[in-house]
Amino acid sequence: MIRVVKLLAVDLDGTLLNEESRISQKNLDAIKYAQSNGVEVIIATGRAHFDVIEIFKDTGLKTWIIAANGATIHQPNGELFHSKAINHEDAITILSWLENENFYYEVFSNHSIFTPQNGRELLAIEMDRLKSANPDVSIEKLKYAAEKQYSQMGFSFIKSYQDLIGMKEDIYNILAFSFHEEKLKKGSSQFEYLEDITIVSSAKHNFEFEHKYASKGIALEILANKLGIPLTDTAAVGDSFNDLSMMRAAGKSIAMGNALEEIKDLCNEVTLPNVEDGVAHLIYSLIPVTADY
Template identity: 30%
Template sequence: MIKLIASDMDGTLVSSNHKISEADARAVKKAQEKGIEFIITTGRSYEDAVPQVHQAGIECNYLVMNGSELRNENGKIIQSLYLSEMLVRDIVAELENANLCVELYTTGGTFTPSDAERRKWAVAAKINQFHPKISVEEAYKSAGEHFLYREVTPIASLDEIFENDYFVGKIISFSHDTEKIAALRRTLPAIYPVNVTGSFAINLEITNPLADKGQAIKTYAEKKGIHLKEIMTIGDSYNDLGMLDERFGYTVAMGNAIEEVKEAAKYQTDTNDENGVGKAIERFVQID
C-alpha cells in the first residue's frame, strides 16, 4: 500500500507549457483524499516552485533545492542543509574560472555574481533547452529582456549574501557547453564535499553532500513512520536518480525521462505532456 508519493516538477509534474495539468492535479488530490501524502521534490527554490503548485490547487509539503530544505505547505522551513561560506566561495571561484554563469539559491532570494554577458548566454541555453527550435545564438539576442534574466538579482560580490546572513542552499550553473557541464559533474565531487547533479544536460546543481532527493525522502519518511516499500517516486532527470533507489516500493520514470532514469526505475509512465504523473497514480493507487 502506498502511503507517500514524491514527485519531481520540471519534466515530470510540470508540462512543456509550464503548467500542471488538470488531470495530474486531480489524481494528486484524489490520492490525498485517500490519506496518501504527496510531496514535491524539486531542484527549484521554494519561491520558484510554489506558484505553479498553488495554481493547480495542490496543497503539500516541499523538498526543495534537491533536499536542501524541507518546507511545509505554508512555506515554513522544517529542516535545512546549507553550504558553508568557505565552500560557496571556493566553488563559485572555480565555476567563474571555467567561464560559467553562476546562480545562488539562498534564504534571501536568488542571486548571481556573474557579468551580464555570461548571464545572457546562460539564459539563451535555458531558452534553447525548453524551446529547441530556437537556437542558442538566436535566443541570446533577446536574453536580456527575458524573465529568466530579470528574475535573478545581480550582486557585485558574494559579501552581499553573507553580510546579510543569508544561507546558500544550492549553487547552480548553466551552459550550452554540455561537455564542460558533464566534466564538472564528475570532477567537483572529487575535490569538494558536495553533491553535484543537474536537471538537464546544460546545468550543474551543487548542494550539501547530504542534500540528495532520495536521501531527503528517506529521512522524511522515517520521521513519518512510513516504510520505504510504501513510497512511490516519480522523476525524469539526473537529479532524480537518487529517488529511484530500488528499496522504494514504486519508482516511476516519465516517458520523456533520460535513459539513465528509465533504466533505474521499476516502472515507466507517459510523458509530462501526456499526464504521466496522473496516469502513474491511477495505475498504482485505487482512485475513483
Template identity: 30%
Template sequence: MDGTLLRKDKTVSERTKKAIEDARKKGVTVVLATGRPIDGVTKYLEELDMYGENDYVLSYNGGLVLKTKNREAICKIGLTGEDLHYLYEISKELGVNIHAFSETKGLITPKNSKYTEVEANINNIKINIEDFNKLEKDHSIIKIMMIDEEEVLQKAIDNLPKEVYDKYTVVRSAPYFLEFLNKEVNKGVGVEMLAKHMGITLDQVITMGDAGNDLHMIECAGIGVAMGNAFEEIKEVANYITDTNENDGVAKAIEHLVLNS
C-alpha cells in the first residue's frame, strides 16, 4: 500500500480506483497486501468497496490473512511474548526503539518514540505503554518492529546477530521500520495461502510492491511488478517495472497486464 497503491498524501488516485474497478468487473480478485494491521486499511477497503463475499486482505506482511466481510482468518501465524523478550534485549543492546503488535493489546511499546507515533498515525490506532518484561512468555504477538532514524536503524541492522535471521523473517518495510515476523511468515507465504484457499495457482497471480517486505511476494507470483520508486532489490527480481506511486504506477500496470492484454 504505502509506496505502491497510495501516493505520498496517502490517497488513491482516481485513475487507480477506476483500473481496480475495471479489473474486478473482468473477474479479477484485487487484494490489499500490507504490513499494516487490519484497522490501518479499513478506510481503503471501504473506499475501494472491498467488503464483498469474496474479498480478502493480507495484513501484518502475511501474518494474518482475512475475509474482509466478517474478519474470518484464512491464515494466522504469529510470535510470542518470549520472542518479544528476546528482541527487546537485543534492541537495548543496539540502542534502537521497539514496538510490537499484540493480538489482545494492540500497538504496544515500553516507551513512546517518534516512529511509534508514525505507526499509530498511519493506522489510526492508539499506543499502549507496556512493560515488555511483564508480558507472559506465551502472550500472542503478531509482529515486532525496531524503529528509529534511518542511519541509527541501519547501524543496528549491520550489527544484528546472525541468529536473529535464523529465527525470524526480517524485512525492512521503510527506512525507519525493521520488522520481525514468524520465520514461516512473509507476504509471499500469505499470497500462497490465499491462492490455495481460492483454488488458483501462483502463475495466475500478479503482485505489485516497492519495499523489502514485498520481495517474497514479487518473487512467488506469476508476474511480479516493481514500482518505479521501488528498492533496487525489488526491481532486480520483478518481471515488470511500472511507473511510480505518484504517477499512477498501479493503474498503469493493471491497464497493461489485465485490461489491455
C-alpha cells in the first residue's frame, strides 16, 4: 500500500496541458508547491524532450523528463541520463510500409522530428474524403487534431524515409497518424512479428512504435531507482493508453477526468479533467495546502 507520495509522474497532453497545449497558472503553482514540499515531480510524455523544453521555457520549471514514451530520460539540467532507441533496421522496415500506405508519420531523434514533406497534404486529403463520405463529420475537430500534431517543435522535413537510411542519430519513436479507423487498425497490427518493438497509442488518431524496453513504466522504474524512491511511494497521472505502463508501475494510479473510460477503470482514482486543472486538484489532495504557502 502506498505510504507517502515522494514522486509524482505527470503526463502532458490531456493531463497537465490545457486545450491550448499550455500549462495553466494553477497547475504551475501546484507543481512548484509539490516541489517545495519535497515531492519529485517528473514529466512523462510522448513528446520529444526538446519540445517539452520549449513548453517549459517561460515557466521556471526544472524537472526530470521522461520523453518519447519512455525512450529517453533527461535530467533537470537537460543532460541525457538514459535512452533506448529502436533498432535502425526495424525503423526502416516500419517507415517503408507506412510510406507505401500513405501514412502521415513522425520520426523522433535526438534533435529533430523528421516528417515527410507531403505528410500534411496526405492528412488534408483524408479530411476531404471523410467529409465527402460523411457530411456530419466535424471537420473543425479533425483540423484541431491535425493542428495540435503540427504544433510540436523541432520538425525537419524529408522527401522520403530513404533520407534516413544511414543516419547516425538514434530513432526513439515512430508515430503514425490517420483519420481513418480501418487504416489505424491495419497499421497497429501490421508489425506484431517484430520482436523488439511495442506499439502504443497516445491519442485517438495515432499509434506509436517503441523499442520493447522503452515505456513510461520502465522509465519510471529506472528513475525511481536512481532517486532512491520505492515505487510504493510513487504516483502517476495520465489520460491515455500510453500512460498505462507507468500507472501500473506506480504505487498509486490516477486518471484524468477526461481520460478514456477504460483508463479510469484501471486506476485507483480519478481527478478533474485537464481543462479544470485536474493536476493541481490532485496535488493539493496529496499534499494539503499549509498556511505558509
